[in-house]
Amino acid sequence: MCKKVYVEVNAKFEKDGNIIPQSIIWEDETVYKIDKITDICVAASLKAGGSGIRYTCLIKGVQTYLFLEKDRWFVEAKK
């Protein structure tokens, strides 16, 4: 099961309007650097409950979905 966890994100706002997340700050303030973004698309998160722009991120070799839902970021976290 997954839960929806809103997180703080450091992001780069590019000249052409793209928003590229750089790192995620977890609830315990640990900073997780995003090594690579492999895909950006609009998608729903059935697991966590929500929808928005989905960034498929590689963090320390693990694939994680990061969603920008309107103006908040969330991840699908394990319960």
Next chain:
Amino acid sequence: MERIIFHIDCNKFYASVECLHRPEIRNLPVAVGGSEKSRHGIILTKNEIASKYDLKVGEPLWSARKKCPNLVIIPPNFPLYMRFSKEVRRILTDYTDIIEPFGIDESWIDVSAVAHLYGGAEKLAYIIKERIKAELGITVSVGVSFNKVFAKLGSDYKKPDAVTVITKENFKKIVWPLPANDLLYIGPATYRTLQKHYRYTIGDVANSDLKSLQKWLGKVGIMLHSYANGYDLTPVYKGELLPNIKSISNSTTTPRDLKSFEEVKAVLFVLTESVCRRLREQCFKCSVVKIYLRDKDLATASTQKKLKYPTDITREIFQTACSLFAQNYNFNKPLRSVGIAVTDFSSCDCPVQYDFLIDTKKKMQLEKIDKTVDILKKRYGNFTIQSASLLKTADITNFNPHDDHIIHPVGVLKNKI
């Protein structure tokens, strides 16, 4: 060229959006319902599981709980539904600009010119359906046909998450056996009339003699005959072109019955303020003010007045509404609902010739006040500035009809009859 029209219907829209956001209730019977405390306690929509308990839209929540004791009732979140409605529209605009919204959760689109680019109408319908599911997490049913009426029938024919294609070749097989009241614009009264003359299915209507239908139902009879035979040629109106607004209204059921003129005045003021704000946003002035009343036994009445000069000034419209009320209601019963509507519009730029007795300076002052209040409310929220008189009646006037009012489907016939 044959037209290709889709009707896209978001299945159990409010409930689907809520279930998407709350995975923990997805496998339970869920209904979205208004607040019982404010006496809006009815079912607005329910999910597939709740439908099995024979719950009806509009049914009071107490009765729904009786039928289904473990029903999860969720208060409506209209801004969220509006966001999803816009998102659906965003996806549709990737395929065509001819989109006619029908309420918050349905749209017709005309894809005659583009369907071939996607391998045909049916394939495109599946592409759109799957995209909405993947991007928004809600399901839609799509009706594909050569006219709007059959496209709508198609989206109702099989749901949820389905595509139904009704063509000139198969419509007699699919549409005609359906009960007549499945057809757009056949409501209970029309259906009763048809049944009286032994017309039970859409096929019965289609094969009826035109003159008899006209005799029983008037103009509507001719229209239904053409709908049932697939002759409907109504174009899909582009949403932007629709603002052929004929009236603006707001009404409310108050948390408790209204027992005095003062209380009714307070509620009328909140409603009038919202209606006038919406009137000014459209750059209209109105010439007719109408009020609507419903007493505690659910008996309704409405009355209207034509103004001497068109206006968009809140105070003038409010005073008219109050005088209409005072002249027409004697409080033999407390009131449950109150509403106000303005109609007969002219453009706000249109010059008006007043007579000598009108205090135009005062009018200009009131216009300025309205304009300032509008700006403040728009920028800082509805409750930023309020009439002091409302403070006394906060329990019945603490609502925001301007932002909470919901778009209902416009009458499909409004341009026709």
